[in-house]
Amino acid sequence: MPLIDNAVYRDGVRVATPASLELTFEAMKEHGGMGWMGLYRPSPEELASVAEEFDLHHLAIEDALVGHQRAKIERYGDCLFVVLRPARYIDTTEVVEFGELHIFIGPDYVITVRHAESPDVGTVRRRLEGNPALLALGPEAVLYALLDQVVDEYLPVVLGLENDIDEIEDDLFGNNADVSRRIYALSREVLEFQRATKPLGAMLDSLERGAEKYLVNIELQRNLRDVSDHVESIVQHADSFRQILQNALTVHLTQVGQRQNEEMRRLSEVSYQQGEEVKKISSWAAIIFAPTLVAGIYGMNFEVMPELQWSFGYPFAIALMLGFAGTLYAIFKKRNWL
Amino acid sequence: MPLIDNAVYRDGVRVATPASLELTFEAMKEHGGMGWMGLYRPSPEELASVAEEFDLHHLAIEDALVGHQRAKIERYGDCLFVVLRPARYIDTTEVVEFGELHIFIGPDYVITVRHAESPDVGTVRRRLEGNPALLALGPEAVLYALLDQVVDEYLPVVLGLENDIDEIEDDLFGNNADVSRRIYALSREVLEFQRATKPLGAMLDSLERGAEKYLVNIELQRNLRDVSDHVESIVQHADSFRQILQNALTVHLTQVGQRQNEEMRRLSEVSYQQGEEVKKISSWAAIIFAPTLVAGIYGMNFEVMPELQWSFGYPFAIALMLGFAGTLYAIFKKRNWL
Amino acid sequence: MPLIDNAVYRDGVRVATPASLELTFEAMKEHGGMGWMGLYRPSPEELASVAEEFDLHHLAIEDALVGHQRAKIERYGDCLFVVLRPARYIDTTEVVEFGELHIFIGPDYVITVRHAESPDVGTVRRRLEGNPALLALGPEAVLYALLDQVVDEYLPVVLGLENDIDEIEDDLFGNNADVSRRIYALSREVLEFQRATKPLGAMLDSLERGAEKYLVNIELQRNLRDVSDHVESIVQHADSFRQILQNALTVHLTQVGQRQNEEMRRLSEVSYQQGEEVKKISSWAAIIFAPTLVAGIYGMNFEVMPELQWSFGYPFAIALMLGFAGTLYAIFKKRNWL
Amino acid sequence: MPLIDNAVYRDGVRVATPASLELTFEAMKEHGGMGWMGLYRPSPEELASVAEEFDLHHLAIEDALVGHQRAKIERYGDCLFVVLRPARYIDTTEVVEFGELHIFIGPDYVITVRHAESPDVGTVRRRLEGNPALLALGPEAVLYALLDQVVDEYLPVVLGLENDIDEIEDDLFGNNADVSRRIYALSREVLEFQRATKPLGAMLDSLERGAEKYLVNIELQRNLRDVSDHVESIVQHADSFRQILQNALTVHLTQVGQRQNEEMRRLSEVSYQQGEEVKKISSWAAIIFAPTLVAGIYGMNFEVMPELQWSFGYPFAIALMLGFAGTLYAIFKKRNWL
Amino acid sequence: MPLIDNAVYRDGVRVATPASLELTFEAMKEHGGMGWMGLYRPSPEELASVAEEFDLHHLAIEDALVGHQRAKIERYGDCLFVVLRPARYIDTTEVVEFGELHIFIGPDYVITVRHAESPDVGTVRRRLEGNPALLALGPEAVLYALLDQVVDEYLPVVLGLENDIDEIEDDLFGNNADVSRRIYALSREVLEFQRATKPLGAMLDSLERGAEKYLVNIELQRNLRDVSDHVESIVQHADSFRQILQNALTVHLTQVGQRQNEEMRRLSEVSYQQGEEVKKISSWAAIIFAPTLVAGIYGMNFEVMPELQWSFGYPFAIALMLGFAGTLYAIFKKRNWL
Numbered sequence A, B, C, D, E: 001m002p003l004i005d006n007a008v009y010r011d012g013v014r015v016a017t018p019a020s021l022e023l024t025f026e027a028m029k030e031h032g033g034m035g036w037m038g039l040y041r042p043s044p045e046e047l048a049s050v051a052e053e054f055d056l057h058h059l060a061i062e063d064a065l066v067g068h069q070r071a072k073i074e075r076y077g078d079c080l081f082v083v084l085r086p087a088r089y090i091d092t093t094e095v096v097e098f099g100e101l102h103i104f105i106g107p108d109y110v111i112t113v114r115h116a117e118s119p120d121v122g123t124v125r126r127r128l129e130g131n132p133a134l135l136a137l138g139p140e141a142v143l144y145a146l147l148d149q150v151v152d153e154y155l156p157v158v159l160g161l162e163n164d165i166d167e168i169e170d171d172l173f174g175n176n177a178d179v180s181r182r183i184y185a186l187s188r189e190v191l192e193f194q195r196a197t198k199p200l201g202a203m204l205d206s207l208e209r210g211a212e213k214y215l216v217n218i219e220l221q222r223n224l225r226d227v228s229d230h231v232e233s234i235v236q237h238a239d240s241f242r243q244i245l246q247n248a249l250t251v252h253l254t255q256v257g258q259r260q261n262e263e264m265r266r267l268s269e270v271s272y273q274q275g276e277e278v279k280k281i282s283s284w285a286a287i288i289f290a291p292t293l294v295a296g297i298y299g300m301n302f303e304v305m306p307e308l309q310w311s312f313g314y315p316f317a318i319a320l321m322l323g324f325a326g327t328l329y330a331i332f333k334k335r336n337w338l
């Protein structure tokens, strides 16, 4: 059985570490203490046997088996069933990974069912075992410590998302064409992060109201209030992320349009430049060609062509050629084709 | 009469299966049990006869006849009238199909009027007949089981929509031009799915409050609460779908703009390339043409053309030609026209 | 006076049809019944005389005179002043036309002031006269029936708007350039329809609360509740129309961008094609031209040109020409200019 | 002192018109009546002296001095401090001008401090002096009449904004390029108009609740309710303006894109046309040129060129030329270059 | 220790200025007065020693150490912990700088922990020492004065942001391409400003409710109400900034599109102009070329060419040339190529 840790506590001190679930029940009775079982991805059968031992409600067990639950609190008689959606930021892939933690809180037991790497339940246990006064407050103290851990683990996620947004901003005003894909993907991540964190506000409110009503230890109440405060801060950040990303999307659209303007301006300039040059080449070709007509004329073999006999016929022809070419040059120049 | 199934139950066990509606009433009296009639698309007359037998309120009957009702609960005296909007995802056409289910819950009867393939009321009946303890709780238990079935059938729809969104994302960053039409169509489907599912939250709240007030069996209350939880999860998913599709639409707009930029860049490059080539061809034509002018001059038939008598006249002309062509070549090269 | 119909009812039955407003008051006293006057676009003076007769509050009269009121209920002592905004869909012009109906509900009288073609108050009167049991419930029953009529008349409007949206969708993915104007106009119509229908929810809630408090006949309460249900359905539809039109606007923007891409791609292709052809023509011109240069050279009249005396000079020149042209052809072919 | 009007009223009738603020206090005591002082842009010193005379709270005075307050009600002991943001539509510039009115309402005095041309406080005073029964109700009646005036003056603003929107619509589907600037400016105006009018709803609610609690004259209550109704209508209009302008902005974006498509289509067509013509000219040039090659060949001076001696050499050459040109023509025609 | 100022007050008058925190406690006991310690960026150890001396709650100390808290109020027993987010507008860089102020309010002490240049706590102390009556009201009065200062310091920020928006508007309709980056950056600033100011509304509400409940001095209550009013005004401004910037973003998008249209129109015109000129040059070249063909023909050396012997052969050839050229000219002119 994937039983990570299993202990019985009395007055905040570990008094037994039963080897199996079956022994836990006896040890709890023997010491009159609180049992805390930490499970990791149990099989349906294993979960069923835990449920039977502690009389857990079948609807809670169904949820724990099916998974993909939203964060929530359900009360079944004197057993509280809490679902949390821990998250962690994977630095290498820059992706937020969401986990799922199910907690059964009974009068004298805590069962944690973890389905992902986060949260670090071991740290919570060590923190509580290092603080017997807190642990001695019983299952509610464990629930608080678990909530605190999950919420504390959200902070690096917020920082990671904030860093992603900063990178996207650089991309936005830099030259990265793929930025829309990134904004889109990050928006989905933020949306899922909101789905994980937003329900916690109401959950903690209800826990605080319950704690106030049942006169739970005042320090525990304050601790819950502290977690609640951190949740609110996280929720506000996530919300502002969504708004910033929305703006970034519109700004990106504008950037795309602006880049198009630049592209078009560049196209305009280049094509104008080329057109001017083609005009020049064509004009020069025409200018060079014009004298050829004169040469062709005086290359004709008519018997009667007076100019051919002129002694200044040749210079006259050359002068004609230059005149023709010069006239064309002048016309083209005037028309700005040269 | 489209009477799919018709049974009288006592203590959760089927004690009679009357052949007609008229006999049901007698059988119910005889056994002192609960009647459950399952109708499928009854005609107005059939519905009217049921209404008369069980004294159903005419406004409820009017709604059941007109159809296209929103999901809701109405109370008429001791009869509850419930309208549900079941849905199913048709894999072949990737379309969500919406149905309509009307339920009349009386002190000792349940009448279900189904107008579409979904939900699978037969499964609900089998589930309850297989759980006499639950069925023995009476009409409220049947209502719960119907609600549970309808809500459970929403899950494949959520998965189908999620899959459609994933496909749209692939289209978005792939090269499918038709993606805006798809996003648009899917948005309408999600909107209608929200219209079907959102009212269920308030409906279940009111049922839960009623159940608490009238001290309905605690397990039934918990079951309702479980359905309510699933509804909330579905509603949240549908809501995030809407936000994702909204983003997808904006991203698509950006993609269209980006594709335009690429198109324009490509146009720029191609037209630049062509322009350069035209320039080169024209320039070469001019270079080849230049010597022709020289040839034309020395092809003239003037009697007095001293060069023609020169013994090196011919090489001189060739040199002139090469010089002329070379000069043009140099000029064009310098001007980057070649 | 624009007095469409004027009757005194007792126990739901018409007992008098006074010819003028002045006589109504006497008839009401004589029969101890309820008066119902139906006015159509009365002049200020006519309205003033009604107000005096029935002691209607001057603020209500002011509203009725000024018109362009929002839907609302005001209570002045034992008189209720109700403003409704009926609507009808004009099929020929595909436009929603909004009307205005003012209702004064006193302890023993109903005064309806209609300012437009809709709603059909005559139908309401006929329905009630055909149901004396309902009409016998007094002014509240008349108010219900009027509300029911107005709300029932909203349904064809919803269908008309839905049809308009379907047409817009066709335009959207068809090739109609004018679709943005249509979306814009329809959005304004939907907005105004929402302004007409949304307040009805709160108005009916307040009427229902009043009816419950004053122990109004239970069936009348249920009828009000039924109207309220239909209103909610209409409001939801109008709301989804707004969202669909919003999406349609964005999709249209995308379509415009996509059409631009196609336009640009077409421009690209055509201009590329043309450029290639111009290149080919120029290249062929150059190839044809090259031999001319050779011909020109051997057309020169130098006395000393050894090739001219060669017996194979002519074929040699032809070979030179072919060689020159062939070389150009090869070069152009290699450079892909041909 | 900018004391516009200053009067003492008893039973709704003006009994004194003191020349200065100092005398007002005495006159009020002497007649046991209500004082109403109308100030226009008083200096800090003047305001301070009023405050001292009537013991106005320094925080209210501070607000009145600083100005640019939002619409609000503050209660200081038995003195009510009301800030209103009147507005008027300047037809010539099509701009909304916002003013500010401060009202101090004490048990037996009203002090109005006006900072802009609107509202027309003089009209209010005349209306009340013409209705002594209303004025006799004391300071609350004056407050009502001032509120009524301010709200009535909002109506032309609503009409002016509506007219601006209509003009923008014409621009939108006409050809005005400056429409985005106009939409933007109008949106800001609407936003500020909302800021001026929206708080009035809650203010009037609180006044109505106070009036109900302190059993203020029922007609005064109804009057307040009437103002409240008009405010709600104005607020709804302003809200719909914002939505319409939002749509207009998106539609304009689409129009810009559509105009771009037309521009591009025009560019496409023109450049295609030109390209075709250039191709034709080049092709014709090549066709004309081809015979020149033949002419050049037979213009060569080789001694041995058999064709030259042929008696049909000349027609043969002409035939060759025509053949060559014809062949090119055929080729070009086939390739669609002509 | 970064102890900026440290004083003990009795009846609003400074009675001691202890040199160290340790002495403060004794001085407070000795004079029976209120201590007010002003710290600036204390180290964790310093904060810990203060916490120990005044028994501050460790969760509050943790928040003060970690920093980056949202504005909030927490109550720990009889100690109030207040976090504020002051802001100031840096004119040179046009950037909003956010600070953080932690306030511990006990029954007889105030501890302010400042982490940034703003707010100006010294001014608050001077204001209160100059108003002993107010200071004599104890810690609540100090809290009010600190809140008032922080909120008063928001005003220049609002003005700075407003000025930034005006500048952006000029950029928008001017020709600044970088405006989208500016809008984006300003939106983020406004978002953060909202995060700093929005919570103050609820905080002040809760303080006002507490003040009312515990019968705090009425003037202090009014002062809190005044701060609350200013907060509301600031919050409304920030909200309208966000809406204006949203509009500005869309308008900018439109401007980008419009500039593209102009660019494209310019490209169209220029390329049309160039195309026309190229056509003209080519046409003229063809016209000049045509006579060359005639010249070439009569330059051929055939023995039998009758025209060569004609006495008018030469003029005939010239006429042919002119005719050919003229025909081309006429054709080109007709086709509009010239």
Ligand SMILES: [Mg+2]
Pocket (backbone or CB within 6 Å): A059, A062, A063, B226, B229, B230
């Ligand atoms: Mg479940």
Ligand SMILES: [Mg+2]
Pocket (backbone or CB within 6 Å): A093, A094, A095, A096, A164, A186, A189
């Ligand atoms: Mg990421």
Ligand SMILES: [Mg+2]
Pocket (backbone or CB within 6 Å): A148, A149, A151, A152, A227, A230
């Ligand atoms: Mg924590």
Ligand SMILES: [Mg+2]
Pocket (backbone or CB within 6 Å): A148
């Ligand atoms: Mg902690």
Ligand SMILES: [Mg+2]
Pocket (backbone or CB within 6 Å): A094, A160, A163, A164, A167
């Ligand atoms: Mg990163």
Ligand SMILES: [Mg+2]
Pocket (backbone or CB within 6 Å): A094, A167
């Ligand atoms: Mg990175």
Ligand SMILES: [Mg+2]
Pocket (backbone or CB within 6 Å): A226, A229, A230, E059, E062, E063
């Ligand atoms: Mg904390």
Ligand SMILES: [Mg+2]
Pocket (backbone or CB within 6 Å): B059, B062, B063, C226, C229, C230
């Ligand atoms: Mg109905």
Ligand SMILES: [Mg+2]
Pocket (backbone or CB within 6 Å): B093, B094, B095, B096, B164, B186, B189
């Ligand atoms: Mg689909």
Ligand SMILES: [Mg+2]
Pocket (backbone or CB within 6 Å): B148, B149, B151, B152, B226, B227, B230
């Ligand atoms: Mg289920």
Ligand SMILES: [Mg+2]
Pocket (backbone or CB within 6 Å): B148
């Ligand atoms: Mg289930």
Ligand SMILES: [Mg+2]
Pocket (backbone or CB within 6 Å): B094, B160, B163, B164, B167
């Ligand atoms: Mg699919």
Ligand SMILES: [Mg+2]
Pocket (backbone or CB within 6 Å): B094, B167
């Ligand atoms: Mg598929």
Ligand SMILES: [Mg+2]
Pocket (backbone or CB within 6 Å): A260, B260, C260, D260, E260
């Ligand atoms: Mg574009």
Ligand SMILES: [Mg+2]
Pocket (backbone or CB within 6 Å): C093, C094, C095, C096, C164, C186, C189
């Ligand atoms: Mg229409």
Ligand SMILES: [Mg+2]
Pocket (backbone or CB within 6 Å): C148, C149, C151, C152, C226, C227, C230
């Ligand atoms: Mg109806």
